[in-house]
Amino acid sequence: MKFRIGIDISGGDFAPREILKGAFLAKKEFNHDIILIGPRDEISKEARRERVSLKDFEVIDAPEKITMDEQAAMSIRRKKNSSIVVGAEVLKEKKIDAFVSCGNTGAVVTATTLKAGLIEGVERPGIAVLFPTLKEISMLIDVGANINPKPLHLLQHGVMASLYYSVVFDKENPTVGLLNIGEEETKGSDFVKLVHKLFAASSLNFIGNLEAKDIFSGRCDCIVCDGFVGNVALKVTEGLADMTGKFLKGALGKDFLGKIGYLFMRRSLKKFKKSIDYAEHGGAPLLGVNGVVIIGHGRSSAYPVKNAVRVAIQELKRDLIGNIKGKIDAVCKGSEIQEILDT
C-alpha cells in the first residue's frame, strides 16, 4: 500500500533547498507518494537546480511562510496560505496520510491539533523524541507540546509512547518510567507524586521514577515528563554537545600532539552529536493528533528529512493511530485511575 506523505517545504533553517533534497531522497528510497507543500515557484526553481523532475511529485501551493520565532497561535490565524496551515488542512481532509515539518514547532502543534483534531479520548498532544542509548532506543515524551499539563495528560502520553514503542519497534510491554529528581516514590513535586500514583495504578509496564542522569542509560524504553521539563532536558543536551566541542578544541588545539588529538576527537564528537541528535533519527512524532505528524529539528538537512518520512511510514504501516484509539480509554478510564483523579 502506498501512503501519501506531505512535506512542509518552507520549514526549517535550511528550507527550501535541504527539505526538497530530503523529499527527493525519500521518494527514491521509499517510493511512497510525496506531496510537496510550499511556494510552487520556489519548488520549481529548486527542482530545476537539482535537475530533478517534478512529474513524480504532487505540489500543493502554499506561498506564505511562518518563521521559526513567530508566535504560534497568531501566525496560524494570519497566514492561512502558509505551508504549515495548508499542510494541517490537507491532513484533516485526508488528502495526505502524514505531515512532516521542520518548521516552527508551536505552529505545527497548534495548526495540526486545531485542524485534524485529537484522537478520541486524548486530551493533549505530546511531542516524543527518539534517541539511542547505551542499549536500545529510548523515547522521551513530552518535550514541549504541553507545558501546563494536568496529571492525566502525562498518563496519556505514557500510553501513547508505550503503544508507539510496541507497535513500531515490535517490543511487547515496553517499560515506562517517570522523569523525577529521585528514584523513591516519595520524591518530587506534588504534581509528579500524583502522576506517579496514576502510572502505578495503570496497566502499563511502569518501572517507577527515573533520574535525569539515567535518560541515556537505556534503562527505560519510554520516559514521561511534562513538556517544560522535557524541553529543558533536551536543550541541555544540545548545549552541552556544542560546548564539549568548543572546550576540547580550546584545551587541546595548542601543541602538535594536541592538534592531532583534536582531529581524532572532532570526527568522533560529530558522530556522537549525530547519535544523540533526534533530528538525525527522523524527527519527533507528535502523538495524540488524529493524523500522523512528524516534527523535524529546525536545523534539519536532507537526510534527517528523509528519515522523518521513514518514521511517518512506520507509524502508518503499523496503524499507530488505530492502536491508540483502541487503547487510550481502556487504560485511562479505569476506576482506579478515576479514583486517584477525584481525590
Place this chain on the structure above:
Amino acid sequence: MKFRIGIDISGGDFAPREILKGAFLAKKEFNHDIILIGPRDEISKEARRERVSLKDFEVIDAPEKITMDEQAAMSIRRKKNSSIVVGAEVLKEKKIDAFVSCGNTGAVVTATTLKAGLIEGVERPGIAVLFPTLKEISMLIDVGANINPKPLHLLQHGVMASLYYSVVFDKENPTVGLLNIGEEETKGSDFVKLVHKLFAASSLNFIGNLEAKDIFSGRCDCIVCDGFVGNVALKVTEGLADMTGKFLKGALGKDFLGKIGYLFMRRSLKKFKKSIDYAEHGGAPLLGVNGVVIIGHGRSSAYPVKNAVRVAIQELKRDLIGNIKGKIDAVCKGSEIQEILDT
C-alpha cells in the same frame, strides 16, 4: 580574622577517608579553624593512618550516620547524633561559622533550615551551583532545595544569586536570566510567565528568558529556575558526560589509530568532565539559610572538599548573609512586585 569551618566527615560516597583528607588539605592551605564533625573513633583512626596529628583540629563527636538515600525529614528526626544534625545544631549555636557537607542533600537542606532558620525575609532556601562556561563562571539556582516553589521564591533566589555573584566575584550588577523554553516573554508555563513579570518589575539586572541550550554559553551570570527543573538540567549534564565517554570508547577503541585517538580523548574528556562538575569547583552554596552552608557532591574526593571550604571562606569574608539581609526585602517587597503577586 579566622573563621570556624565545620566539616561533615560522614557525608558522601568516599567518607570518611576522602573527606578527612580534604579537611587536612583545607587546614594546610587556608589556615582557618577546621572542626571535624563525625564519629570520633573513625576520625582518630583515619588520622593515624594518614599520619596527621589532630591537635590542630577540634573534633565534635557525631556517631550516627544518615545514608545518601534516606528520606530527609525522617532521618533527621531519628538520628539526632548524626553529623548532619549535629552540624546544623552547632551552626545555629554559632560554634561554627560555616558547615560543609557532601552527605544526603535533602537532609542537609532540611536540618540546616530547621535549626539555623532562614535569613529574615527569605521564604525558601535554594541550592546554587557554580560552573565554568565558555566565558565566565555562571550560577544556576535552584537545583533541588525547593521543588514546589511559589513565584516569589524564584525572585528571592535571583536576588540571592545576584548578591553572591557581585560580592564573591566582585562584579557589579551581574546579569540574571530566567530558564525557559523560549526567549520571548510570552513563552513558558503560566508559572514561569508570572515569574518573568516579577523579575521584569524588580531592580535586578534582568536580561529575560534563557533557553537551556544557552546555560553553558556564559551569556548570563545567574540563571534562575524551579528546583525540579534545575535538578533535571544538572543531572542530564552528568548523565551525558558519562555517556560521552562510553560512546567514544565504543566508537573508537577498535583499531590501532582509534585506540590512540581514544587515549587522547580520555584525558581531555576527564578534564572536561571536571570542568563542568560543580563539585570540583567547591560544591553548591545553599542560599537563604541563616548560616553559611556548602553542599558538596556525593562523589567528592579530597580536592572538591577542600574547594568547598574555600567557597565557604569566600562567603564569610564578603559577609554574604549580611548582604542578603540588607537587600532581600528592598527588592522583593516593592509595591510593583506586591501588585503582581496580588493579581
